[in-house]
Amino acid sequence: MVNKNAPKSVIRRLPVYLRILDNLIRNEVEVISSKDLSEEIGFTAEQIRKDLAFFGAFGTRGTGYNTSFLRDKIIEIIGLGEQTNIVVVGAGHLGIALIRYNVTKNPYVNVVAGFDVDPSVIGENILGVEVMNIARINEIVERYNVKVAVLAVPAEQAQAAVENILESGINVIFNFVPTKLYVKKGVYVHNADLSMELQSLIYYATAENIKDS
Amino acid sequence: MVNKNAPKSVIRRLPVYLRILDNLIRNEVEVISSKDLSEEIGFTAEQIRKDLAFFGAFGTRGTGYNTSFLRDKIIEIIGLGEQTNIVVVGAGHLGIALIRYNVTKNPYVNVVAGFDVDPSVIGENILGVEVMNIARINEIVERYNVKVAVLAVPAEQAQAAVENILESGINVIFNFVPTKLYVKKGVYVHNADLSMELQSLIYYATAENIKDS
Numbered sequence: 001m002v003n004k005n006a007p008k009s010v011i012r013r014l015p016v017y018l019r020i021l022d023n024l025i026r027n028e029v030e031v032i033s034s035k036d037l038s039e040e041i042g043f044t045a046e047q048i049r050k051d052l053a054f055f056g057a058f059g060t061r062g063t064g065y066n067t068s069f070l071r072d073k074i075i076e077i078i079g080l081g082e083q084t085n086i087v088v089v090g091a092g093h094l095g096i097a098l099i100r101y102n103v104t105k106n107p108y109v110n111v112v113a114g115f116d117v118d119p120s121v122i123g124e125n126i127l128g129v130e131v132m133n134i135a136r137i138n139e140i141v142e143r144y145n146v147k148v149a150v151l152a153v154p155a156e157q158a159q160a161a162v163e164n165i166l167e168s169g170i171n172v173i174f175n176f177v178p179t180k181l182y183v184k185k186g187v188y189v190h191n192a193d194l195s196m197e198l199q200s201l202i203y204y205a206t207a208e209n210i211k212d213s
Numbered sequence: 214m215v216n217k218n219a220p221k222s223v224i225r226r227l228p229v230y231l232r233i234l235d236n237l238i239r240n241e242v243e244v245i246s247s248k249d250l251s252e253e254i255g256f257t258a259e260q261i262r263k264d265l266a267f268f269g270a271f272g273t274r275g276t277g278y279n280t281s282f283l284r285d286k287i288i289e290i291i292g293l294g295e296q297t298n299i300v301v302v303g304a305g306h307l308g309i310a311l312i313r314y315n316v317t318k319n320p321y322v323n324v325v326a327g328f329d330v331d332p333s334v335i336g337e338n339i340l341g342v343e344v345m346n347i348a349r350i351n352e353i354v355e356r357y358n359v360k361v362a363v364l365a366v367p368a369e370q371a372q373a374a375v376e377n378i379l380e381s382g383i384n385v386i387f388n389f390v391p392t393k394l395y396v397k398k399g400v401y402v403h404n405a406d407l408s409m410e411l412q413s414l415i416y417y418a419t420a421e422n423i424k425d426s
Contacts, residue, residue, distance in 0.1 A: 009255020011416050015409040042222020047260045078416045086411075094314070097307035098407070101391075106408040108415070147418035150411075172417045174410070178314075188417040190410070194311070195319040196228040197387070197405065198299075198363075202321070203224045203291045204385045204401040205360035 006054040013051055014078050017041060021071040033064035080108040085144040087170075089161050090153035091116040091124065091131040094176055098150055099126045112144045115164075117157070134164050141168040148172045155179040219267040226264055227291050230254060234284040246277035293321040298357040300383075302374050303366035304329040304337065304344040307389055311363055312339045325357045328377075330370070347377050354381040361385045368392040 020041045024032060038045040052058050052070075055077050059065045075081055086102075088095050091114040102111050114131040116122055124131040132140065140146065149165045151158065151173050158177040165173060166187060175181055176192045183189055233254045237245060251258040265271050265283075268290050272278045288294055299315075301308050304327040315324050327344040329335055337344040345353065353359065362378045364371065364386050371390040378386060384400045394402050 007255055012255075012410075012413045014416070015412040018412070019409065042220055042225075044257065044260045044263055047257045050257055078412060079418060080412060080415055084415045084418060092310075093306040094310035097305075097310050101307070101389075101407060102411070106411065109408070109411055148411075148414055172414055174414055176314075188414075190414050190417075192407070192410065194314060194405070194407075195322070196232065197225075197403070198315070198319065198322055198361075199228040199231070199291060199293060200225045201361055201385055201387055201401075201403050202293055202297050203227070204403075205292060205297060 010051045010054055011078075013043070014074055017048075017051075018071065018074050018078070018080075021067050021074065024067045025071060029067055031064055031066055034059055037065055083108060083110045084148065085110050085112045085146045086148040086150060087112060087137065087140065087146050088114045088129075088150045088152060089116075089134065089137075089165060090114075090151060090157075090177075091118075091121045091126075092152065092154070095150075095152035096126055098152055098176070099129050109148075112146060113140050116153075134161070137164055137168045141170055146170060148174060150174045150176065151181075152176045223264045223267055224291075226256070227287055230261075230264075231284065231287050231291070231293075234280050234287065237280045238284060242280055244277055244279055247272055250278055296321060296323045297361065298323050298325045298359045299361040299363060300325060300350065300353065300359050301327045301342075301363045301365060302329075302347065302350075302378060303327075303364060303370075304331075304334045304339075305365065305367070308363075308365035309339055311365055311389070312342050322361075325359060326353050329366075347374070350377055350381045354383055359383060361387060363387045363389065364394075365389045 024040065034045040034048065038048060041048065055073070058070050058073055086109055088099050088111055095114060099111050099114050102109060111129050114126065114129055115134040115137055116131055117134050121131050122133050147170065149170045151161060151165070153161045155177050158179050158181060162173065162181050162183060166183065171187045173181065173187065173189045174192060175189050181189055237253065247258040247261065251261060254261065268286070271283050271286055299322055301312050301324055308327060312324050312327050315322060324342050327339065327342055328347040328350055329344055330347050334344050335346050360383065362383045364374060364378070366374045368390050371392050371394060375386065375394050375396060379396065379400060386394065386400065386402045387405060388394055388402050389405045396402055
């Protein structure tokens with residue numbers, strides 16, 4: 001489902017909506033008022049309405065949202081309907097951790113291969129995912145119709161790895177390298193940020209701020 | 214700055230505000246209207262006003278927000294005014310990656326030690342951070358007034374590690390282990406979720422959805 005005008009901030013919130021809807025459906029909530037949905041998700045009802053309006057009108061005035069319908073729509077909007085194949089470029093500590101993490105945690109995404117240039121890790125098998133020579137990336141991307149690369153190489157190798165990734169036809173990069181990447185127009189780079197999550201935790205390090213919720 | 218009523222969802226957004234304000238200040242924007250701030254941050258003006266209202270009134274009607282004032286307030290609210298000391302429990306691939314990542318990326322947070330039970334990693338030094346025997350956690354937490362533990366051990370060791378962490382006096386855990394942790398009341402556990410970020414990326418894997426913004 002294409003909407004060229006939806007800002008990144010809206011797209012970033014869609015998985016939050018998806019997770020809450022998944023929870024509601026698990027708890028057999030079929031319909032939810034926009035006020036209750038707002039409380040569950042933690043965004044104002046206006047924010048939710050505005051976000052969803054980029055893609056259509058999904059609520060019914062007076063009754064609210066049908067949870068299954070909205071969940072399916074969001075899956076369709078993001079494009080999670082069928083499992084997406086990704087690769088992880090860089091099989092050092094972080095790359096290996098990301099492969100493991102994804103293999104165990106993510107139902108929508110499938111890691112088909114890891115890549116590296118270091119002969120000592122090439123051939124390793126991480127929970128069923130093989131680490132291959134980066135020279136094989138074109139072949140794998142074509143075979144598995146890979147759309148997204150997770151980048152986890154040392155900073156000094158990042159730009160060379162980006163060239164390999166782009167040449168393979170991938171144009172979405174989830175970048176874990178703390179360095180600026182240079183890419184051609186039409187390529188989408190998202191920089192990972194674990195530190196924002198960590199920062200918000202500091203709030204709770206003041207014992208008085210912990211409440212049960 | 215204590216507000217027992219601020220929901221988690223609001224606290225989680227504070228670092229987003231902080232990052233945007235840091236950018237605005239870097240670009241010498243001193244005052245910003247609530248409409249322009251809304252566009253920069255990607256939340257509706259109402260959402261921003263409602264979030265900030267948990268902590269006070271920070272805008273001026275007719276002019277908007279003073280960026281430096283608001284940035285300083287948010288730093289104060291989260292408690293980022295002085296560097297927070299944290300420890301990483303588990304020095305496998307993920308733990309080592311998290312130590313490295315934080316050491317290089319996060320100005321507000323300082324990793325004082327890693328901990329493990331495996332003699333083959335105890336004594337390792339990761340960018341200046343020593344991996345110690347978990348038996349030393351009480352001593353280190355007391356010495357550095359540590360408030361937060363990042364948990365990155367294998368799933369089967371998670372609950373034992375949690376006991377060690379809580380006994381040391383830490384009561385905020387950033388959990389990277391895909392398993393449910395049992396903690397006493399008053400302890401705050403935040404489960405890391407890289408997969409939501411990855412999911413939102415899938416949207417851009419449809420080439421038509423990539424726009425320059």
